Amino acid sequence: MSVQRAVLKREGEVAHAPLTQEWRLASRARRGVTGALLLGAALLGACGRDQASAQDGVGGTGDSTVTRADSGSVSPADTAAVASDTSTAVPDTSRAGRLARRVPRPDSVRALYVNAWAAGSRSRMENLIRIADETEINAFIIDIKESDTYLAYSDTKIPLALEIGAHTRPATKWLPALIDTLNAHGIFSIARIVVFKDRMLAEKKPELAIRHANGSVWKDNKGGPWVNPYDKRVWDYNIAIAREALDMGFGELQWDYVRFPDVTNSARAVMRYPGSDSVSRADNIRNFIAYSKQALAEYKVPVTADIFGLVTHLEGDVEIGQNMERVVSVADAVLPMVYPSHYASGLYGFAKPIANPYQIVRLAVTDAVERARFVRDSTGKPVAEVMPWLEAMSIRGAAYGAAEIRAQIQATYDAGAKSWALWNPGSKFAEFEGALRPASGGPSAIERSGWTPPAWELPRNRLSKVILKREQAARVADSLSRAGASAPAPAAPSATTTPRP
Secondary structure (H helix, E strand, C coil), X not given: CCCCCCCCCCCCCCCCCCCCCCCCCCCHHHHCCXXXXXXXXXXXXXXXXXXXXXXXXXXXXXXXXXXXXXXXECCHHHHHHHHHHHCCCCCCCCHHHHHHCCCCCCCCCEEEEECHHHHCCHHHHHHHHHHHHHECCCEXXXXXXXXXXXXXXXXXXXXXHHHHCCCCCCCCCCHHHHHHHHHHCCCEEEEEEECCCCHHHHHHCHHHECEECCCCECECCCCCXXXXXXXXXXXXXXXXXXXXXXXXXXXXXXXXXCCCCCCCHHHHHCEEXXXXXXXXXXXXXXXXXXXXXXHCHHHCCCEEEEEEHHHXXXXXXXXXXXXXXXXXCCCCEEEEECCHHHCCCCHHHCCCHHHCHHHHHHHHHHHHHHHHHHHHHHHCCCCCEECCEEECCCECCECCCHHHHHHHHHHHHHCCCCCEEEECCXXXXXXXXXXXXXXXXXXXXXXHCCCCCCCCCCCHHHCCHHHHHHHHHHHHHHHHHHHHHHCCCCCCCCCCCCCCC
């Protein structure tokens, strides 16, 4: 089968996303059976039963709660079938072998979030892989370390992780085998690691925690401590976890909670950061991303960062260390969480942002794309790709379905971005499948039913003040330039004029 690549234009030149889709790089001949073959004999032998049946998971991008994954037992017949199907193809499980099998990053990444408990469930992964096989989805973002501190896997060799017990509640024991399976299906794998919201590390190692002005360990309004974003030991710990994930064959690294706590001014006033040395919050976050990229350079993978949706719109660092211009100057991609439910009434001019998913995402992503482009054009250096997190869940009284998801995807394209990720904290996407275009090309089910993109002209006066100020300054400069060009040249002094003494 020939490879047909869908090329999405950048910078707002595309009115509608193309209907053709990027084919998987792995042969579809290897995908003929979903079910037991998908997860492989090694995977089944390592686990026996779904890890999801044992524990509940908590956390997620946007401080959401991860629901318990569905449990499902593996029958002896399944195991026998897998052993038979895979007996002639034993993959090279060495580090070099896994790195060699990585799927190249798609030009247009279209990802689903997979929490650790879903990754540990055979039945859940079977269904998620089916969605990717049948639709435009070509990537999974998988939890490696969540905001509850625990690692998703048990076989860590990191001394600090073993000391604090980060390995004692693994959601899955088959991650390397799962990555092998995803590679066989041509699904790009992204490792998500929560960085500075690390309760257990802060509790077990208080010298690594943010401090209170009274000398104690500072805690947020839920009673949880955070680690100190300035402490290089915290940086190195997370980079060590990233190394273990990348050694499994992940193709990209995503930092989440790469920020300072989002708190009130009164709470912020009592927070202390040993070792800050007067470095600003925004510079510190930028420095961490740069440091991690250098430390992981040998893997030749993109290093990306999740950011608050408001970071694309507001000036400064939003009091959490995330400044749009600084982050895009160093990360390979930024993932703003442009969830319509997270925008307050009145923002972007909408009384009820959650009821306007297309408009909110279009404005927020346009802010991000234009601010990133300015950094690129003014510095002459590469900047991060903008790849928004889109909201695939019903929350706060709004019922989202396929139409709302397709609207957000279209808004992303119309804003000039070409990649996106769907966020559902429980990794449950069945009710949204109608928004996804088929892998073979053509419109999605919701589009076939008559849905069309909103006819809406973006009001530029609602964009970020950062953009509007730059445009105003450019107009003033252009006006002065024109005035100077049209003014008559001063007359040359007469040769007979006697200079004044």
